[in-house]
Amino acid sequence: MTAAHTxxxxxxxxxxxxxxxxxxxxxxxxxxRSGAFGRKAFVRAVxxxxxxxxxxxxxxxxxxxxxxxxxxxxxxxxxxEPTGGRITFEGRDITHLRRRELRPxxxxxxxxFQDPYASLNxxxxxxxxxxxxxxxxGIDPPGGVKRRVQELLEIVGLNPEHYNRYPHEFSGGQRQxxxxxxxxxxxxxxxxxxxxxxxxxxxxxAQIVNLLRDLQRDLGLAFVFIAHDLAVVRHFCQRVAxxxxxxxxxxxxxxxxxxxxxxxxxxxxxxxxxxVTGSARERIRLVGDVPTxxxxxxxxxxRTRCWKAxxxxxxxxxPLTSLGTGGRLVACHFPEVNGxxx
Amino acid sequence: xxxxxxxxxxxxxxxxxxxxxLRVWFDTEDxxxxxxxxxxxxxxxGRTLGIVGESGSGKSVTGLAVLGLHNAKRTHIEGEILVxxxxxxxxxxxxxxxxxxxxxxxxxxxxxxxxxxxxxxxRQIAEAYRVHHPRAGRRQAWERAVEMLARVGIPQPARRARQYPHEFSGGMRQxxxIAMALVNxxxxxxADEPTTALDVTVQAxxxxxxxxLQAEFHSAIILITHDLGVVSQVADDVLVMYAGRCVEHGSxxxxxxxxxxxxxxxxxxxxxxxxxxxxxxxxxxxxxxxSLIRVPSGCAFHPRCRYALRDGGPCDREVPALLPVAExxxxxxxHLPPDDRVAIYRRDVxxxxxxx
Numbered sequence: 001m002t003a004a005h006t007x008x009x010x011x012x013x014x015x016x017x018x019x020x021x022x023x024x025x026x027x028x029x030x031x032x033r034s035g036a037f038g039r040k041a042f043v044r045a046v047x048x049x050x051x052x053x054x055x056x057x058x059x060x061x062x063x064x065x066x067x068x069x070x071x072x073x074x075x076x077x078x079x080x081e082p083t084g085g086r087i088t089f090e091g092r093d094i095t096h097l098r099r100r101e102l103r104p105x106x107x108x109x110x111x112x113f114q115d116p117y118a119s120l121n122x123x124x125x126x127x128x129x130x131x132x133x134x135x136x137x138g139i140d141p142p143g144g145v146k147r148r149v150q151e152l153l154e155i156v157g158l159n160p161e162h163y164n165r166y167p168h169e170f171s172g173g174q175r176q177x178x179x180x181x182x183x184x185x186x187x188x189x190x191x192x193x194x195x196x197x198x199x200x201x202x203x204x205x206a207q208i209v210n211l212l213r214d215l216q217r218d219l220g221l222a223f224v225f226i227a228h229d230l231a232v233v234r235h236f237c238q239r240v241a242x243x244x245x246x247x248x249x250x251x252x253x254x255x256x257x258x259x260x261x262x263x264x265x266x267x268x269x270x271x272x273x274x275x276v277t278g279s280a281r282e283r284i285r286l287v288g289d290v291p292t293x294x295x296x297x298x299x300x301x302x303r304t305r306c307w308k309a310x311x312x313x314x315x316x317x318x319p320l321t322s323l324g325t326g327g328r329l330v331a332c333h334f335p336e337v338n339g340x341x342x
Numbered sequence: 343x344x345x346x347x348x349x350x351x352x353x354x355x356x357x358x359x360x361x362x363x364l365r366v367w368f369d370t371e372d373x374x375x376x377x378x379x380x381x382x383x384x385x386x387x388g389r390t391l392g393i394v395g396e397s398g399s400g401k402s403v404t405g406l407a408v409l410g411l412h413n414a415k416r417t418h419i420e421g422e423i424l425v426x427x428x429x430x431x432x433x434x435x436x437x438x439x440x441x442x443x444x445x446x447x448x449x450x451x452x453x454x455x456x457x458x459x460x461x462x463x464x465r466q467i468a469e470a471y472r473v474h475h476p477r478a479g480r481r482q483a484w485e486r487a488v489e490m491l492a493r494v495g496i497p498q499p500a501r502r503a504r505q506y507p508h509e510f511s512g513g514m515r516q517x518x519x520i521a522m523a524l525v526n527x528x529x530x531x532x533a534d535e536p537t538t539a540l541d542v543t544v545q546a547x548x549x550x551x552x553x554x555l556q557a558e559f560h561s562a563i564i565l566i567t568h569d570l571g572v573v574s575q576v577a578d579d580v581l582v583m584y585a586g587r588c589v590e591h592g593s594x595x596x597x598x599x600x601x602x603x604x605x606x607x608x609x610x611x612x613x614x615x616x617x618x619x620x621x622x623x624x625x626x627x628x629x630x631x632x633s634l635i636r637v638p639s640g641c642a643f644h645p646r647c648r649y650a651l652r653d654g655g656p657c658d659r660e661v662p663a664l665l666p667v668a669e670x671x672x673x674x675x676x677h678l679p680p681d682d683r684v685a686i687y688r689r690d691v692x693x694x695x696x697x698x
Contacts, residue, residue, distance in 0.1 A: 191611035206612035274571035
């Protein structure tokens with residue numbers, strides 16, 4: 001396989017295209033009651049993030065649990081109502097669309113969930129599940145719904161004759177394929193994939209990652225790929241955004257992020273991944289856990305676990321700024337200079 | 343059925359745990375589930391054995407069998423499980439529970455469901471101590487609990503001991519579980535996916551902690567996991583399970599760097615890596631893991647094996663015996679001729695995924 005054939009589109013050509021999805025200052029605060037008097041408090045799950053996804057591009061959102069990556073995915077797919085900020089899809093502001101206005105949007109923008117057991121209705125046959133987006137949107141594809149559904153099942157590597165079976169008759173990997181077929185039914189332009197492979201066994205995980213890569217290539221789909229597994233993201237995404245406590249701390253091209261991380265958190269995260277081959281590697285030991293998003297640290301949110309933190313990190317929040325190399329943005333007062341990952 | 347070869351690295355020192363020809367099966371409405379089928383291995387004090395495999399390979403069932411945690415009414419267990427020389431199979435429940443917690447302990451994947459939500463963590467750890475130290479007073483047990491919390495790296499242990507499990511984060515809860523498991527200095531610790539529910543940075547902390555504690559307490563550890571990276575970092579020896587059987591065992595170096603079983607190859611080449619060509623396709627294992635009710639005939643892996651039945655081999659008829667290969671301590675259950683396996687690995691596998 002030649003590198004030229006599979007390598008991601010250079011960002012120079014991509015930049016000429018208008019972005020498919022633009023997210024600006026997006027926030028989501030969940031109200032919770034806390035304290036003895038039931039005072040209202042907010043979980044600041046997503047707290048002002050900006051990024052773009054161009055047509056046919058794959059953006060990975062990575063971070064630890066509670067960093068807001070799944071909430072971000074749900075906000076983009078408009079399964080949640082944003083607290084603030086703006087989401088623009090194909091030049092149209094979709095931040096506060098109503099239920100009825102969302103229906104045409106969902107033809108363009110679909111979501112795949114993590115749990116292939118919980119995201120399929122156990123009482124519906126596979127045929128009905130995959131046909132549902134077509135039926136709901138009143139679409140009658142040429143050749144009929146059944147034929148289109150069987151075509152979709154074939155695309156995702158399932159036997160079209162299994163049209164009349166129920167989800168419980170399939171394994172985890174096959175169920176995830178059903179979820180993917182359903183997401184593809186309306187020929188969307190953007191798919192939000194929320195941990196699509198993390199519930200699967202390793203051998204099955206590779207099958208699904210390869211399937212998604214093929215679909216992305218063949219159908220020119222754009223993806224927002226949410227995952228905690230950095231190695232999976234590396235195999236799927238052209239650009240990567242690293243999140244920590246509701247903020248993006250670093251965003252850039254895959255190779256930049258993985259070989260020369262500039263944010264200390266990115267570097268620590270990469271060094272913590274246990275690798276079969278990684279033996280004589282310097283590992284950065286982060287102390288403690290991620291702080292609560294109810295009351296995030298002042299200034300830079302990572303400072304409580306950062307080995308480089310200075311006084312300024314507690315008082316000033318570092319903005320996401322360009323470091324002058326290939327569209328990479330980093331939010332850190334003291335970015336890594338020669339941040340070799342290994 | 344061919345008896346499996348026991349992996350014995352150092353015959354001179356007696357292993358603390360020795361499992362011989364273990365069989366575990368359950369009767370269900372759908373038929374007999376043959377969860378473990380003729381498994382043999384040994385673990386010495388101070389060593390860590392990693393048991394890897396996909397869901398349904400029998401790795402957790404093995405761990406539960408060693409601890410005598412299967413429901414005797416519904417589970418059939420055959421074979422021998424020698425813990426410090428005592429056979430757990432067929433032992434009376436009272437005797438097993440005397441061993442459990444004192445001589446052997448377990449760490450589960452999900453500490454939130456393994457800890458009791460109603461009692462403070464200090465009380466739970468103290469209770470685990472008093473069960474096996476009936477003469478210890480409340481106060482002494484409590485002090486021991488606080489000491490253990492400090493040992494596993496929980497800040498302000500005296501204060502945290504009075505808190506409830508829900509007041510701890512995931513990583514801290516797993517530390518509590520480890521403190522409870524180690525409170526009686528067990529000789530054998532079974533950790534079933536101890537870090538699967540944790541984030542990578544916290545996982546790294548817990549794996550470091552386990553390694554430190556092992557050096558200190560010199561216990562034998564069985565680490566059950568699906569994550570080859572974790573195994574490669576923590577374990578000394580590896581046992582790869584497929585459909586209730588051991589398909590390959592040996593040192594980490596042997597199994598992960600010079601693997602000889604096609605299933606191990608498949609696992610290694612399907613795991614994405616942080617290094618190498620990110621655009622190259624992963625090489626997944628085709629198909630799905632088999633049902634343990636209808637295990638394929640012959641080698642259970644043959645329907646998914648790229649190399650099965652080459653030259654009309656016996657893969658679909660005969661169960662391959664686990665035989666030693668050239669290097670001592672390395673065993674493989676595969677019908678392919680050993681020379682072919684080495685050649686195929688070099689040609690097809692060594693350059694893909696994390697195997698590279």
